[in-house]
Amino acid sequence: MAQQNIYFDNASTTRVDDRVMRALAPYFTKIYCNPSNIYSSGLKTRAAVEKSRQVVARFLGAKPAQIVFTSGGTESNNLAILGSMAKFKKGRIIISAIEHPSVLKPVERLGRRGFEIIKIKPGRDGVVSAREIAKHLTNNTVLVSIMYANNEIGTVQPIAEISRIIRNFRNSKHEALNSKSPLLAGSRRNAGQAQHSQLEIKKFKLGEKAYPLFHTDACQATQYLPLDVQKLGVDMLTINGSKIHAPKGVGALYIKEGIALEPLILGGSQEMMKRAGTENVPLIVGLARALELISNKAAHKTKKISDYLIRELGKIEGAQLNGSRHRRLPSIINFSFNGVEGESLVLRLDARGIMTSTGSACSSESLEPSHVVRAIRDAESAHSSLRISLSRYNTMSEARRAVKIIKEEIIKLRRMSQ
């Protein structure tokens, strides 16, 4: 068995691109000065950080001053949520039920501290309805956070549509505020509540028309979907190096200007006072280089492979694709195979050289099955789910080999279970 292992778990993390390694390596051993230093070598690292910031900004259609480097997607999501909500003591926060834990957990903490949390369930296709979000917008809604593409099932959320709804809501709230009219868009209130909302209006000053803020976690979407923050209309957007062939431990947060954000990490005045600590120069350089390497051609190749996998795995008896067939990333495929427990399948595939993952409870620390598959399917399906996630390093011949092996292992596991 001289065959190479097949890495089909790119939604967990990606291998670092050799070109990224080449770009960042000098900043470990040759150009290593602290970018805050004023001598010439320090200025060199400062230039590397600022050039990288420009690259990230250009990629997002933003300004460099709107980009904050962080330690990854988790920190960016935490900073977006806890940082922007620091000035509030209460208010409504709307998220989807299928957010990443790095959004769920900080939001749940705010819930324990007095915020009202609304979790919007996606449809059976794993897509969150913008109209459903509109229904829940209220005058005291301070934040909406909806991921761009889901990390477990790969479904793509209508971010531009949601941001349009939020913008309209803010504008009508603003108008209502100016005219002192209690009639606010999106709210159907009776007379008693109308009085109440008038009180709410008084509380909202003109500067508050920026609220609700709209944040999106774009970690999985970065390589495959349009990421122009103007077109998306978002106020904050998270990206993560380790999902795009940059190293683990680096990410960025786009923050629209004018949004008050309390830092989570206190210390020096780096990152425009939004994130203290010496800049992680080599990893920041790596993140920027990884963004430059994103190509449509690679995405098309990935799409071809995932179309093949969805078609072939879909032919297996008792197989069901989790999430919409068409509103999905080309990189993430999630199937439930009845009678096949997820952890068992992942371990058997590993023994045959294929690395995948599962939403099965048995592989998680909490012993709870995937909250994502659970939100769109029954518990049994969640226990039987397999995630395959691709990158530009995967090939069609790997996919063919994997389909054959997956079929064989499913037969073996069903012989034990059915």
Place this chain on the structure above:
Amino acid sequence: MKDYDVVDIKGKKFLYSPQVEDHFFNPRNVLDDKTDLGQFNASAEIGAPACGDVMKVYLLIDPKTEKILDFRWKTFGCASAIASTSVLSEMAIGKTIDKAYNISAQDITKALGGLPQKKIHCSVLGDQALRRAIDDYKKHYLGVK
């Protein structure tokens, strides 16, 4: 007993102990689909697919000696659920039903060289399934209520 949550992971290639690995990849006494279920004189099912584990146990018990002559099973579950049913089948075959009745989850875990703590409660269901099958035997074949 080794606790695989804290064991030195140097050189470790499989999530669980070597015994679990062995039973998971080479399960013993799985019920063959061609087998006529009529040849068994006791059976039981435990767990639910929604919980992630389902175990079916079929026993052939010698009415004279009350020894378990055959133990066949089907398990839907994770690696430790499959391995624990497999190892239990080996432990139970040849034992009298009285002795087999006393096999505990702890005995199974020990035979597997330990399991991660959080796994013991959910995946070791085999002892309960076995006891239920023996109860089934007593009820239907011996008329005990």
